[in-house]
Amino acid sequence: MPQAVVQQLDDYYRTLGLPPANLSAVSLDNAGHTMPTLNYGVACGDSVSPFIGKCQFDGAKAILGWIYGPAPLKPRTGSAPAGHFVQFDQTAFLPKSGRWSVPGAAGLDSTGWVYIPEDCKAGARCRLHVALHGCEQGQDYVPADSSGSKPYYGTTFVKHAGYDRWADNNQIVVLYPQAVVIPVSNPLGCWDWWGYTDSHFADRKGVQMQAIRAMIDRLSSGANQ
Known part of the structure; x- marks a missing residue:
């Protein structure tokens, strides 16, 4: 998705009244339309199947850690x-x-x-x-x-x-x-x-x-x- 569309999603939730503390936005400049992982999938910038990219960024860890933190997740x-x-x-x-x-x-x-x-x-x-x-x-x-x-x-x-x-x-x-x-x-x-x-x-x-x-x-x- 273009970054402008992602920003609109962030703006949408804020307009609905969601507290800022309930939002966590992470921007990866080199990412395509993909689920970012450390080293699985296609090139990070490619928006192609399976839409999982090698971005040197653990998206699942970031999501679960933010929701279930603040204590660090155990690997x-x-x-x-x-x-x-x-x-x-x-x-x-x-x-x-x-x-x-x-x-x-x-x-x-x-x-x-x-x-x-x-x-x-x-x-x-x-x-x-x-x-x-x-x-x-x-x-x-x-x-x-x-x-x-x-x-x-x-x-x-x-x-x-x-x-x-x-x-x-x-x-x-x-x-x-x-x-x-x-x-x-x-x-x-x-x-x-x-x-x-x-x-x-x-x-x-x-x-x-x-x-x-x-x-x-x-x-x-x-x-x-």
Whole structure:
């Protein structure tokens, strides 16, 4: 996005009356339209798939650290995830009848993902962070990898945006809901930020809002199914 558009977003939140202390703006002059990471993805200035860039800047750490700070986040002790990526049924969080019960109609994929650190799995009290992917970053949009024998679900954003790296030792469960392509109305598999579902796309009555809230409620209830 052009920097002027990003500045407009900052101005928008301030106009709504959000306290300055609740906003944290970070500018990377060399970044394209991308999720910035230390060393994963395409060149930082490239605005191309998978829209994750090698920017020498840990965006996930900056986000989680600002929200859950001010104490510094504890880094992962190893290079590999210590927790578990779990794929779950997203259709369970949609209405059972009506227009939104039709698979894909609400712009949600049939499954989503959640990352659960070992401590959280063992019953520790943990926080919950919702990480929404961008357009062309959902699991159905990323090309399948045919080089291996195991199924590949297009989890580039889920597994490489960097959130799990900081979730392990900071007791943070990360929820990755998945949007899906709808021909004509949502060809890039975006979350509804312009009204392709209905006029409630940006409020608590919106079908995507309600579905994600139901996922949050299920996780925060302590249910293991």
